Amino acid sequence: MRLKGVRGSRNIEDRRRSGGATRAGGIGGIGLLVILALGYFAGIDVTPLLQGQAPVTQSAPRELTAEEQRAAEFSSRVLATTEEVWGQVFPAQLGRDYTPPILVLYSGITQSPCGNASGATGPFYCPADRKAYLDTEFFATLSQRLGARGDFAAAYVIAHEIAHHVQNELGILGQVNERRQAVGQTQANALTVRLELQADCLSGVWARAVDGLLEPGDIEEALNAARMIGDDLLQKRAGRVPQPHTFTHGTSAQRARWFARGYENGDLRQCDTFGAERL
Template identity: 75%
Template sequence: MRLKGVRHSRNVEDRRNTRGRSAGIGGVGVLIVLAIGYFAGIDVTPLLDDVAHPQPQTNTPLSAEERKAGEFSAAVLGTTEEVWSTVFAEQLGRQYTPPVLVLFSGVTQSPCGGANGATGPFYCPADRKAYLDTQFFATLSQQLGARGDFAAAYVIAHEVAHHVQNELGILGQVHQARQQASTREANALTVRLELQADCFSGVSARAVDGLLDAGDIDEALNAARKIGDDHLQKRAGRVPQPHTFTHGTSKQRASWFARGYDTGALQSCDTFAAKRL
């Protein structure tokens, strides 16, 4: 992805020079860590040990690699701001308000709860911020096999897509529906929500076609496949259990990203109306 000369977003809150934590992440945080460990096949023992023995916060200068990751994230976020401002104006006739991207290292807090590197990137609708431990880029490449700068850009675009869903009122509607549903039904709704975010990511990728290198879309599609629920459960040594899926299969994630990229249209991303995913 050619980002030289691209405007860097100012909507970045960098917390990475403050590392560690002053308090444990609590019981709910432990459950989140265990759940992520189950679905992603990641050994979370060191993280649970940190919960039992919280470490004090320390101020540490950013490494050259961390600075590079921060600049990359700010540039990618800047492209999403340009893209969604245009898409909202042209396809919806309304103004787009971008999210803030919080960069952290190790652990941080949000209105949606505590977070650490094991939870992966996430969007919190309560404060309209996306959260990213930039070390996840290394996890994505080295542990999950999703290599390339556009694979990393896809991660940011996906979280921004959740913000788009929040702007459109979709997140609130799904949250209400989940409250009245069984666990199986709630998981199925979450799958449709995540696949729509993948499709929106494809829409934004099409809009920055002029910045893409050969192979970038293949990198994004590969990343989508590597974080499919079925692939992650197999990687963890388990037989995939479709009723527990919360993000969709590898095939579904790649397919919906491709649909957004091929059409560039928000209306093509209505996963909730789709009879088959």
């Protein structure tokens, strides 16, 4: 993705320099991230794997590494492209304005109104404070451990979380949360799958709008990322037989299909996963 010359967003809250919360001993940083990623994307209860970890402690302020600084610059520029895209799509397709979210960059563990960024979280969006949360080490996990390589795969992760903010702006998140609270776990999971696939589709709408910044192979990187974090594949990687009733994000094929749909149409109204008979 060609980001040279693209402005950086001002809607970044970088908590990494101030230290951050960590766990002393136990599973290492990358190992913990892998467990969290598997739990988040596959709907697996990772509590047994995290039990016995040392208490969370606050680390001292520190300087960011060159790699962390590059990750922040990359995230800031990708975030800026989402601001430009949705700032144009909302008025053009919906006749209303778009208010962008804040992207929180953190290291290890951090707090949010939706709970700590630990356990089975991974990158996530919190509608309570309208912020997306990202540990930039997840980029390495995505590439090295989950097999989703390339800068556009990382950009897709950011775009997906911002897509949840788009859903929040449209009132979809609140409606789905109300419905999930009124049904059983299996039905709630099914609603969550539709929510996540819609976010994939909205990510595709964003990708089409930034087509001029793309390099050969970028769309393939995003499609591969969507496949690599499908519930079925991640459950297989975790040594489990895929159990559709536990899925929370959709299969590899579904995630790739809905991203492609958004990219091909460029119309957020084509991302109605809740009205679709076939996912």
